[in-house]
Amino acid sequence: MSIKPTNDAVSRTSLSVAFTVGLYGAAFGAAGVTAGFTILQTCLLSLLLFSGASQFAVVGIMGAGGSALSAIATATLLGFRNALYGLQMAPILKVTGLKKVLSAQITIDESTAVATLQENDVDRRRGFYLTGIGVYIFWNSFTYLGALGASAIGDPAVWGLDAAVPAAFCGLVWPRLKSKKQFLISAFAIILALSLTPLTAAGIPIITTVILAIIFGWRK
C-alpha cells in the first residue's frame, strides 16, 4: 500500500468522493437512532458492515419491526455486488494476509468506481485505497455526528427524519436506473412490496422482490 500524498487528479477525485459520501453518513446515523438503534449499534454498523445500502436496509427493516433474519438476508443480498467488485480489484491489488482483509473491508461502490476510472494499475491502486480509506474515515465520523444529533431529538417527524430514510433509498437506487426496463422493474418492485405489506411480517415484502430480479435477469 504505497500512497504518495501528492495533490494530483487521483487524490482530488478520491477525496471529493470520500467527503461527499461521508456527509451521507450523517443521514445514516440519524436513521439508525430513529429506527431504535443505540448510538453504539449505529456506529458499529458503519465500522463493521460498512456498505451504505445494506446499512440503511438493516435499520429500515428493524425499525419497521422486521425480524433480524430478514434484515440480515436483505443486507447480504444487497452486498453481493461487493463480491463482484472484489473480483475486479483482486488482480489489480494483488494483496494477501492482513492487507487482503483490510482491502476487502473497503471494497465498496465508491472505491471500485474511482479505481476503474483510472488508466493504469498504479493509479487504480491509489484511487482504490485513497477513496476506500477516505470514505471509511468520513462515513464513520459523520455516522457518529448524525446519531448524536438524532438522539437529541424527540419525535423524528418534527425534523423530517421519517422522510429522510426513503429519500436516502431514492438516492441509492436512482443512479442504478439506466434504462426504461430498469425503471419498470423498480416500479414493479414497489407495487409488489406494497401489496405484500398488509399481508406479511415486516421485511418479507422487501426480500420477496428478489424474485423479480431473478425473473427479469434470467434472460437477456
Add this chain to the structure above:
Amino acid sequence: MSSIWIAVIGSSITAFLNKYIGHSVPERWLDRPRFKRINTLVPIVLLSALVGVQTFATKKELVIDQRFAGVIVALIALKLKASFPIVVASAAITSAAIYNLF
C-alpha cells in the same frame, strides 16, 4: 441478545464475507452472464421496495402522509442532479414543514 444486536453482528459478518469472497475465489466462479444480470437487478428491486415501504407503510397499514411529499421533492432533486446530502435534506425539510404546519 436483542434482535437488533443479532442484526448488527449478523449483517456485519455476511457483509465482510461477501467482500472477502470476491477477493478470494477464481474469477470464473462469479463471472457468469446470468448471475451478473440478476445481480445488477438485485439492488434495484430491494432498494425500490425499501423506498415504497418506508414511504407508505406505518406498521402493516399503507398511508399517504408527509413522507410522500418529502420523497417527491427528493425525486425532483435527483432529477435536477442534486448531490446526496441535498436530496436527503430537501426531503426532510419538506416533510418537517408539512408535519409541523398541518
